[in-house]
Amino acid sequence: EIFANFVSGLILLIERPIRVGDIITVDDITGMVSRIRMRATTITNWDRKEYIVPNRDFITGKLLNWTLTDSVNRITLTVGVAYGSDTNYASDIALKILTDHPLVLEDPPPSITFESFGDSTLNLILRAYLPDLDKRLVVIHEIHTAIHEQYAKAGIEIAFPQRDIHLYYENKSSFIAPPEIQPTESESQNLPEDK
Template identity: 55%
Template sequence: MILLFERPIRIGDIVTINQLSGTVSKIQTRATTIIDWDNKEIVVPNKAFITEKLINWSLTDPITRIVIPIGVAYGSDIEKVESILYEIATSHPLVLEEPSPSVFFLAFGASSLDFELRVYITAIDHRLSTIHIINKDIDRRFNENGIEIAFPQMDLHIRDMPSSSEDK
């Protein structure tokens, strides 16, 4: 009854409850049907919408934020990294001007200088395609500008090495 009166979800809304995401297709007295991204119908007891954590991606505003983490190699020109990320974000047709894209240099990671690109798009439906295109652009532009995307590295320091006569 709470679902029917408070209306935290509506048919057509994109929701996430626990680890399940999809589009609400039916709301009935005992359960709600969600169609997930694999086009499977999943029946969720309405109690879950009241007692569990619910994210409704489209209830009041379809605008959503995408956060893309990027790690670049130590020694990279951080001003250039920041500039390229802003250029990529502002040139993408689905990225909104307001709220404006932002780039943050977050940390000196174990194997990388850790950045984050944050952009807003008009609807969750464009989320994966936008991430895909932005990631491709980052790879291409970083390659063109000699910026290496970092990967985990480990240095080994050997303290005692057996002498060659002991090996025999």
């Protein structure tokens, strides 16, 4: 295994699929490459934790290099609006927010699609390109905040999971309802007879 890591280190230094300063994801670790050595590479994540990853993992496993050729990257956000919402109007508002944001690139242009019918939501997918990864989280936060504010002003409800519960009972003597839903006298007369 030491030999495999050594050979993998040579491959990394010759082929350069990663360089110091690149933003990468390997396995479940995402961060910046801070050091490449013969046996292992150090990745510093966003919490400033340093991971020592054996070089063999870069050669034999899946590696995502966010900045290999350039730093342009795409964000994809899902917004679920309530059933009954005007999806065209909701899309227009979200698209304006994307196009007005100073860090969202004009080329390629941002886009919005009405992607699916969820259990409780009509799902809109927003896609936009950013020039680099530096402000990625800030942009996502600002877009989410703007959508929340603009949808509230426009009366568009951002949906959340809901369930309808229906209670059925076989006879009225076995059904004990809370006081707020006790049947009225006229409703009691319409209940089925006990058998």
